[in-house]
Amino acid sequence: DTGVSQDPRHKITKRGQNVTFRCDPISEHNRLYWYRQTLGQGPEFLTYFQNEAQLEKSRLLSDRFSAERPKGSFSTLEIQRTEQGDSAMYLCASSSREPAGEQYFGPGTRLTVT
Amino acid sequence: GENVEQHPSTLSVQEGDSAVIKCTYSDSASNYFPWYKQELGKRPQLIIDIRSNVGEKKDQRIAVTLNKTAKHFSLHITETQPEDSAVYFCAASMNNDMRFGAGTRLTVKP
Numbered sequence: 585d586t587g588v589s590q591d592p593r594h595k596i597t598k599r600g601q602n603v604t605f606r607c608d609p610i611s612e613h614n615r616l617y618w619y620r621q622t623l624g625q626g627p628e629f630l631t632y633f634q635n636e637a638q639l640e641k642s643r644l645l646s647d648r649f650s651a652e653r654p655k656g657s658f659s660t661l662e663i664q665r666t667e668q669g670d671s672a673m674y675l676c677a678s679s680s681r682e683p684a685g686e687q688y689f690g691p692g693t694r695l696t697v698t
Numbered sequence: 699g700e701n702v703e704q705h706p707s708t709l710s711v712q713e714g715d716s717a718v719i720k721c722t723y724s725d726s727a728s729n730y731f732p733w734y735k736q737e738l739g740k741r742p743q744l745i746i747d748i749r750s751n752v753g754e755k756k757d758q759r760i761a762v763t764l765n766k767t768a769k770h771f772s773l774h775i776t777e778t779q780p781e782d783s784a785v786y787f788c789a790a791s792m793n794n795d796m797r798f799g800a801g802t803r804l805t806v807k808p
Contacts, residue, residue, distance in 0.1 A: 615794060626704075626787045626798030627742065640795065675741065685730035685749075685791050689741040 586610060588690035590676050596696045597666055604662045605693045609678030616659050617687060618651055619675040620644070627675055627689075633659060666697045700725040702790050704799025711778050712807050719802045721788035722770040728790040731764060731771050736801075737784045745786075746773070778806045 589608045597603050609616050614635050619627035630649070632640045635656040645651075648666075653659040663670055673694050677687040701724040711717050723731075732747035748755045748762045748771065755762050759778075764771040775782055783806045788799045 617794070617796075624801070626702075626789070626801050628798070629796060632794050634794075679794075685732065685794075685796075686744060686747065687732070687796065688744065689734075691741050 588676055588678050588688055590674075590690040590693050592693055593691060594694050594696075596698065599666055599668060599697055601666055602662065602664045603666060603695065604660055605674055605676075605695075606658060606660050607676030607678075607690055608658045609676070610680075610688060611657075613678035613680045613688075614656065615679045616653060617677045617679075618659070618661050619677065621673040621675055621692070630661075663695075666695075668697045671695055671697045700728055700790055700792070700795065700797040702788060702797045702799045704788050704802060706802060707800065708803045708805070710805045710807065713778060713780060715778055717773075717775045717778050717782070717804055717806075719773045719786055719788070719804070720770060721772070721790075721799050722768075723790040723797075724769065725790070725792060726766075726769060727792045730791040730796075731762070732789050732791070732796075733760075733762060733773050734787045734789065734798075735784045736787065742787060775804075778804075780806050780808050782806050 591606045616633045618630040621627045633653040648664045651661045673692045675692045676690040679687045704721045729750040734742035736742045761774040785801045
């Protein structure tokens with residue numbers, strides 16, 4: 585499968601714990617995005633990387649959230665001290681330089697905070 | 699920042715009828731407008747997109763129109779089939795800053 589992959593697909597954690605998600609983009613794509621999606625809503629932009637550089641972060645991304653893409657390939661999203669409000673689907677997407685804009689999504693990681 | 703509104707939130711049509719979903723955006727600098735289809739429990743799938751230098755684009759039963767002056771764009775599905783049932787999201791983007799609408803749940807009744 586040469587599409588975007590994410591791991592794990594599901595994560596259940598207790599409030600206050602830290603969690604980390606991984607995203608592997610399509611191999612030739614240099615741009616990577618993280619979104620959060622709650623039930624009945626569209627994806628909400630969290631952050632964006634071009635190669636290893638994090639170029640944009642949403643105001644939705646509190647200090648408890650951090651994302652990295654150390655070698656410009658896979659990316660990780662960490663949530664520290666999880667809260668029940670963090671429960672959502674976390675989607676990763678990637679795109680190539682040209683044509684700009686076409687984003688392809690991974691299957692998502694569904695986080696449940698109990 | 700960009701704000702995208704999408705209507706209707708739910709749409710039910712009879713198989714074979716047409717379905718139209720409309721979106722408006724706020725940032726006149728947005729230049730890329732994709733549409734995604736999301737089936738229950740699955741990832742959003744890009745089904746068609748349009749750029750600001752084009753007014754209309756068609757791909758088989760799916761078409762998208764863009765009115766830059768009015769800042770709205772629409773998805774048209776003709777000859778709907780039960781497998782078209784899903785949630786559809788519009789989005790607007792300038793460079794890499796993409797904002798999504800809240801989605802339209804389309805149900806096609808056989």
